[in-house]
Amino acid sequence: MNAQAESDMPRNFDFAEVEPRVYDWWERQGWFKPESAPAEAAPYVISMPPPNVTGSLHIGHALFTALEDLMIRYERMRGKAALWLPGADHAGIATQLQVEKMLRDEGTSREAIGYEEFLHRTWQWKEEKGGTITRQLRRLGASCDWERERFTLDDGLSEAVLRAFITLWEQGLIYRGPRLVNWSPGLKTAVSDLEVESNEEEVTLYFFRYPVEGGAHLPVATTRPETILGDTAVAVHPNDERYRHLIGKRAFVPILEREIPVIADDYVDMEFGTGALKVTPGHDFNDYELARKHDLKLLNILNQDASMNAAAGKYAGLDRYECRDELWRDMTAAGLTIKTEPYRTRIPRSQRGGEVVEPIMSAQWFVRIQPLADKAIAAVRDGRVKIVPQRFEKVYFHWLENIQDWCVSRQLWWGHRIPAWYREKDGDPEGEIHVGREPPKGDGWVMERDVLDTWFSSGLWPFSTLGWPQETADLARFYPTQMMETGHDILFFWVARMIMLGLWLTDEPPFHTVYLHGLVRAEGGLKFSKTLGNAIDPLTVVNRLGADPLRFTLITSGTPGNDCHLDETRLDHSFRFINKVWQMTAFINMNLDGALELLLPPKAALDLPSRWILSRLNRLIENVQYLFDIHQYGEAGGQILAFMWDEFAPFYLEISKQALYQGSDAQKNAARQTLVHVQDACLRLLHPFMPFMTEEAWRYLPHQGEALIIADWPRANGDLIDDAIEARMSLCLEAVREIRNTRGEFAVDPGRRISAIARESAAAKDLAENAQILRRLCNVEALTLLPADADEPQNCASIVVGEISLYLPLEGLLDVAAESQRLAGEKAKIAEKLARTEKMLANQNFVERARPDVVQRERDRLADLQAAAARLDERLARLGQ
């Protein structure tokens, strides 16, 4: 079958022109949709980790896009019904913060404009900013099915959230109640454990005296003196001789004079601080546990904004830190303070707002998570879900095995409102609770104002986006999905919760494989940040170099699960590689002559270089397949680059010019077919890495099929892999290298044609029969064979490569002394290698115990080196005469 290529390939790849055009074409043709595959095709589905709806593209998005699009394009080319389902997350806290900032800039606030107006403004904001990231993903070449794009606050997804919440409630897995929760005073909402980040900070440890009845004092240390006002006990260790006599006595809260007990508990560490512990159950998780154990009172002294409430007596109304200072002053005046010292400890801060989080008692909604966690653990244990790299499974298990109930309510306005109603009963406004879509019949029901944690809705993402809880065709066909590709930083936040909720609600793990990538960091391991000014903006890169170089660089810069330090010079290198591939295609294109049959000539009709490049190509395809199978995409990209840049271009392409320019019709045809075959395979292999250039270049190669995006993924042909051919060719190429070096050493003008003489041998025959190799690669006009027993030619530089002895007649250029010295240098190099190999083979243990093929390799090497050494000796001897 004859195939045609477009002609007049542009000299350069104009990414700015090509990218939008090709992208629109792909999309219009429907190739991003799984329906473009045959109906019986197996599905391959990735749910895109939904970016924040109002966010804009950063380098992390670019990384996931590059990786996921690579996976999708690869599977699409393998004939799967590939579906990459895009979408956006409403991102409760992040979005609300942005809108609140906007309101602040306008001189107003969400409280001032009220709930309805605030939601209205937020939706408006979403409509304005919402398309940004989607447009940016398109510029990167993301082949998502945009018609299936979803947003977590869409009707369908909101329905999924309702269904999930109500189901869990009905199963008794959701409860509401007052608990000590992490409270963010700035945001005035509860946050989950995961949303609190604790880092060591320099603080002050305050030492003071707790007055005890009878005039005694109990020394206590704290980092948060204001919480003294909420103390309901002082605890000491039961065996502590210093304080044992005080156990059971009454102590008095400083300034407030409130009476509290001195209790004993072995939780107290006698060695730490003063050995006595103030107990503040209302504002400390440990103390809360202690209080439950000892049935202590619980006192809340903070308002929602972390100012002091009425329980703080005269300090009511003060900010927590003002109170800290004032109380300490008063205590000092009262003679109750001992000292302060600097102290390093971990301070819990809100991941979003950054302000210090306070444990506060508050009524919240919780998911009883253990039953869900158990299922999620089992699914990974039994391999229904695989995590790549595997070491994260351990992290995953550890978290799930120690999981705490999930606080899912947030006191925000932007999000899924919890489907619950309250009715006052016996003076308690929440005396009656109803969970459901609608309030029960009767008057007085008030809807819950709290919304759900953003991660609750994203936890349903892989199935809610496909229509769940409706039994849609998409859900049936595309769920469970195959791949969840995301950052390891949201393993707990998102991945674990999707697995838990997916297994619980759909009875299926939501995906088969979790591939975790790392963070993209700047040179030196620094985090990219705007303040440091070291951020690489993906769009700037795309504008400067195109999307392909950015994608290729991101994919080849890292390994699964590890952070990658992005080196900007790699971007330029990728750009040059992409240009290189374009130029290679252009070269082949311009040497075509009309239609070409897309078949390789039979092996027997192919010359040594052609059989060599086909062997190398098929070995490459094998390797790439292996690397894709184990998700080592970066290494795969690197190997394709190395093959093209270091083997195909500098050797085969160059050698082929002989046939193309001076060969017979048959030779021309064979060269064209081989060139087209190899380049075509490479473009296919590269397509998932650099879709734009490869698609555009492919049009200029003879091809069948409409587009590269839907072309078949290459499969290795084992018949074409041939060790012997590769060995023969590499000897020839070694000869080329040596001739080049020798020419260089004798300063032979590169443009000057020289001739060469080789002593007859099998390898020398290869060289002679493939004269184009030497002609094209080192400008050697003709190679004459010398009978094995002939005399050494005179006035020649000599080269020894394995069993090949080459002589370069360098009339008038040869300096005997210099040549002797050069050969002596060669000899020394060989002697070094020889020594190593001889030593290995002299080792009886090596010969007996090493794998036979390894031993054989060493033996072959020894023979080669010995032959080379012998020839060098001969040559040196003659020169010496």
Next chain:
RNA sequence: GGGCGAUUAGCUCAAUUGGCAGAGCAUCCGGUUUACACCCGGAAGGUUGUAGGUUCGAGUCUUACAUCGCCCACCA
């Protein structure tokens, strides 16, 4: 306190079952032969963090340590 990762050329990183440690950038030398100066040919650059162990053979497996980073955990 527990866990994980990293440590390889000046810098950023590779190295598929243990089998001659490799790229890119930077450096140095040499090149304008009709695909590509977004190029080509060469050179230099290494005790693979340290000290042991296993092995015929270790960057790779193992033990300890060091430094850096990350995650988890309730010591005021």
